[in-house]
Amino acid sequence: xxxxxxxxxxxxxxxxxxxxxxxxxxxxxxxxxxxxxxxxxxxxxxxxxxxxxxxxxxxxxxxxxxxxxxxxxxxxxxxxxxxxxxxxxxxxxxxxxxxxxxxxxxxxxxxxxxxxxxxxxxxxxxxxxxxxxxxxxxxxxxxxxxxxxxxx
Amino acid sequence: xxxxxxxxxxxxxxxxxxxxxxxxxxxxxxxxxxxxxxxxxxxxxxxxxxxxxxxxxxxxxxxxxxxxxxxxxxxxxxxxxxxxxxxxxxxxxxxxxxxxxxxxxxxxxxxxxxxxxxxxxxxxxxxxxxxxxxxxxxxxxxxxx
Numbered sequence: 001x002x003x004x005x006x007x008x009x010x011x012x013x014x015x016x017x018x019x020x021x022x023x024x025x026x027x028x029x030x031x032x033x034x035x036x037x038x039x040x041x042x043x044x045x046x047x048x049x050x051x052x053x054x055x056x057x058x059x060x061x062x063x064x065x066x067x068x069x070x071x072x073x074x075x076x077x078x079x080x081x082x083x084x085x086x087x088x089x090x091x092x093x094x095x096x097x098x099x100x101x102x103x104x105x106x107x108x109x110x111x112x113x114x115x116x117x118x119x120x121x122x123x124x125x126x127x128x129x130x131x132x133x134x135x136x137x138x139x140x141x142x143x144x145x146x147x148x149x150x151x152x
Numbered sequence: 153x154x155x156x157x158x159x160x161x162x163x164x165x166x167x168x169x170x171x172x173x174x175x176x177x178x179x180x181x182x183x184x185x186x187x188x189x190x191x192x193x194x195x196x197x198x199x200x201x202x203x204x205x206x207x208x209x210x211x212x213x214x215x216x217x218x219x220x221x222x223x224x225x226x227x228x229x230x231x232x233x234x235x236x237x238x239x240x241x242x243x244x245x246x247x248x249x250x251x252x253x254x255x256x257x258x259x260x261x262x263x264x265x266x267x268x269x270x271x272x273x274x275x276x277x278x279x280x281x282x283x284x285x286x287x288x289x290x291x292x293x294x295x296x297x
Contacts, residue, residue: 031176032182033182034176034180034182034183034184035182035183035184036182036268037184038184039184039264039267039268040264042264043264043265052184053184056184057173057174057176057177057180057184058169058170058173061169061170061172061173061176062165062166062169064169064172065165065168065169066165069161069165074161075161075164075165076161077153077157077158077161078158078159078160078161078162078163078164078165079161079162079165080158081158081159081161081162082162082165082166102259104264104265105234105235105264105265105268115235116217116235136158139153140153140158143153144153147153
């Protein structure tokens with residue numbers, strides 16, 4: 001009977017660390033070379049050059065702060081919502097490039113890990129999106145329970 | 153936890169991310185828009201590239217993926233793309249003469265892979281005379297009768 005609460009505690013923590021790890025690593029790798037990330041974004045042919053330049057600076061830091069928010073606590077629910085937004089954006093970009101048959105590097109983890117757009121990258125983004133949705137739901141539920149206990 | 157709280161937290165994180173982003177835009181050594189022509193790589197238009205290849209032997213490198221390369225490519229070009237770098241590198245090593253100019257191309261003016269491959273060749277092989285074709289495969293295809 002004691003295994004269930006332990007598992008219920010462990011799974012959300014593991015998911016949170018996994019999402020934070022993926023986003024944090026991706027962010028750091030992109031921060032190292034915004035020029036390369038801008039080239040990767042440009043390859044998707046969805047944004048004008050000025051848009052890719054701005055996103056190349058901004059997205060990596062959003063990923064890093066989102067990862068920090070997931071790990072540190074006080075802004076965790078907001079971090080989950082950002083994780084949902086980011087992974088939804090990844091799904092749209094990767095899915096559209098894959099559907100159009102574009103021959104581009106996905107830019108998922110910066111320029112040093114050139115990976116083509118394909119089912120693996122799209123699947124990973126969809127998994128990230130699903131986990132982030134679950135994470136936000138779990139976070140809100142936990143807060144509700146804590147608030148009820150505090151009221152008692 | 154109310155939706156307002158979640159949105160407030162999200163806004164705080166997004167605003168916080170602006171600070172390092174702006175600093176990076178100001179100070180980062182690898183800023184977007186500055187990599188063109190960096191690391192010894194020069195842009196070359198198709199007409200100039202063809203004129204160069206008429207004057208001297210040129211090594212054409214196709215930075216697109218292998219399946220696209222196999223379906224059609226500039227005659228004589230070898231395939232070297234970032235995703236398959238390790239696997240295809242031997243083709244380049246065998247074909248490369250250090251005195252020969254290298255022209256790298258990808259899909260079009262917007263693909264970016266040609267510049268990345270060209271920069272990597274300069275970094276890893278200290279290749280000189282490395283160019284990337286500005287119009288890419290599209291420009292070459294349009295120039296064909």
